[in-house]
Amino acid sequence: xxxxxxxxxxxxxxxxxxxxxxxxxxxxxxxxxxxxxxxxxxxxxxxxxxxxxxxxxxxxxxxxxxxxxxxxxxxxxxxxxxxxxxxxxxxxxxxxxxxxxxxxxxxxxxxxxxxxxxxxxxxxxxxxxxxxxxxxxxxxxxxxxxxxxxxxxxxxxxxxxxxxxxxxxxxxxxxxxxxxxxxxxxxxxxxxxxxxxxxxxxxxxxxxxxxxxxxxxxxxxxxxxxxxxxxxxxxxxxxxxxxxxxxxxxxxxxxxxxxxxxxxxxxxxxxxxxxxxxxxxxxxxxxxxxxxxxxxxxxxxxxxxxxxxxxxxxxxxxxxxx
Ligand SMILES: NC(=O)c1ccc[n+]([C@@H]2O[C@H](COP(=O)([O-])OP(=O)(O)OC[C@H]3O[C@@H](n4cnc5c(N)ncnc54)[C@H](O)[C@@H]3O)[C@@H](O)[C@H]2O)c1
Numbered sequence: 001x002x003x004x005x006x007x008x009x010x011x012x013x014x015x016x017x018x019x020x021x022x023x024x025x026x027x028x029x030x031x032x033x034x035x036x037x038x039x040x041x042x043x044x045x046x047x048x049x050x051x052x053x054x055x056x057x058x059x060x061x062x063x064x065x066x067x068x069x070x071x072x073x074x075x076x077x078x079x080x081x082x083x084x085x086x087x088x089x090x091x092x093x094x095x096x097x098x099x100x101x102x103x104x105x106x107x108x109x110x111x112x113x114x115x116x117x118x119x120x121x122x123x124x125x126x127x128x129x130x131x132x133x134x135x136x137x138x139x140x141x142x143x144x145x146x147x148x149x150x151x152x153x154x155x156x157x158x159x160x161x162x163x164x165x166x167x168x169x170x171x172x173x174x175x176x177x178x179x180x181x182x183x184x185x186x187x188x189x190x191x192x193x194x195x196x197x198x199x200x201x202x203x204x205x206x207x208x209x210x211x212x213x214x215x216x217x218x219x220x221x222x223x224x225x226x227x228x229x230x231x232x233x234x235x236x237x238x239x240x241x242x243x244x245x246x247x248x249x250x251x252x253x254x255x256x257x258x259x260x261x262x263x264x265x266x267x268x269x270x271x272x273x274x275x276x277x278x279x280x281x282x283x284x285x286x287x288x289x290x291x292x293x294x295x296x297x298x299x300x301x302x303x304x305x306x307x308x309x310x311x312x313x314x315x316x317x318x319x320x321x322x
Contacts, residue, residue, distance in 0.1 A: 001068075002025075002027060003070060004028055004029075004030060004061060004069045005020070005072065006070070006071045007030075007073030007114075008027070008030070008046075008070075008072065009029055011170070011186070012167075012228055013029070013036070013070075015228070016072070016229040021042075021044060023233060028045045028046075029045065029046045029047065030051060030056075031073065035182075051098065051099040054101065054102045057103070057106075061108060062106065068108065068111070068112075068236055069111045070232055071096065071099065071112065071113050071114060074091060074092040076140065077140065077187055078118060079187065080140075081140035081143070085139035092143035092147065093146050096150065097150060100151075100154050103160065110236070110239040111151070111160060111161075111239075113151060113163070115147070115148055116141065116144050117167065117251065117288060118136055118140060118141030118144065119145045120132050120133070120166075121285075122135075127290055127292075128289075148247060151245065162239070163245070163246055165228075165231055165247075165250050166250065168220065168221035168223050168249070168251030168289065169189070169221060169223060171188065171223065171311075172310035172314050173313045173316065173317035174313065177313070180318065181314070181317070190261065190265075190310065191318065193275075194318035195318070197274070197315075200322060204274065205275070205278040206259075206276065206277050207281045208281070209277040210280070212286065213286065213287060214257065215257050215259040216259075217257045217259045218257065218286060219256065219257045219286070219288070220255060220258075220288055220289065221251035221253070221256075223252055223303060227305055230304075231250045231299060231301050234299035234301050235248070238299055246294070248294050249295060250292070250295055253289065253292045255288070261311065262275055264307050267308065268308070269315055269319075
């Protein structure tokens with residue numbers, strides 16, 4: 001039996017595919033390659049196509065004897081989703097609706113979803129737990145909240161059990177430097193800091209240096225991509241063991257400020273990140289990190305990598321591939 005990984009040629013998907021293979025699981029990747037890379041999947045079978053293609057998904061499930069799905073395929077840039085919400089709802093919501101029907105018709109009953117802490121918007125309390133109100137503040141966050149609701153109904157009506165993993169800020173690269181994030185398509189802080197360090201972009205803009213935090217910059221929960229990958233394997237095991245549909249935060253439970261990330265980058269590279277202060281951005285929460293009690297309890301998951309591991313691995317990857 002195989003695991004179907006949609007979006008498996010992308011950043012987090014490719015790290016998860018690698019870990020699945022290392023743990024002896026058979027895998028098939030379905031990816032349009034719009035934002036992913038063929039080389040990132042290695043020798044794993046790759047089907048190039050869209051999750052909304054019912055016939056292709058049905059054939060792939062049958063051909064590879066798929067019994068579980070990990071669904072990464074989506075667009076993920078919150079800022080971009082304001083410029084073109086229709087693109088986000090079409091791919092992330094309508095595309096997933098088609099996928100769920102195909103998965104159900106093919107008799108698969110287990111699915112792990114890439115969800116996001118963006119479903120919480122700006123929470124009233126941090127660390128934020130899974131029972132906090134779902135109040136997304138972008139079309140992107142809304143698209144994931146809608147998919148989580150669809151999954152609730154697919155469990156109730158179709159017996160498709162799922163785990164929605166609400167990632168915090170995915171960052172870092174494989175510790176052996178073999179795969180990592182594509183900085184040509186991401187707007188995340190760590191790759192942008194690496195790009196600035198390597199002189200491939202103007203100085204990094206630090207949006208907001210006057211927040212009521214210890215050093216004035218915004219605080220987020222940075223989670224190493226291999227720790228995230230491990231959470232997916234554990235979520236699959238939870239479902240295979242008969243576990244119930246649930247949503248689970250995947251974050252370290254610790255916040256790091258933008259300034260702390262830049263300091264870690266300086267430690268990794270041996271020189272400071274060219275950076276300049278810029279005004280706060282509308283809609284950016286001041287501080288956001290995870291209550292990860294449920295991940296520890298339900299999945300037995302513990303993050304193994306700290307901020308220095310994240311930034312060192314990103315530096316190794318970006319400086320080798322720049
Ligand atoms: N990177 C983060 O910090 C972060 C945080 C929270 C949630 N997420 C979620 O995790 C998932 C993966 O994120 P990532 O950082 O690896 O992104 P990514 O863009 O690197 O990977 C997404 C992959 O999905 C593919 N894809 C997109 N639409 C598709 C479709 N309709 N059919 C088939 N393939 C399609 C793309 O080609 C790409 O390879 C996304 O769902 C994203 O919303 C990411």
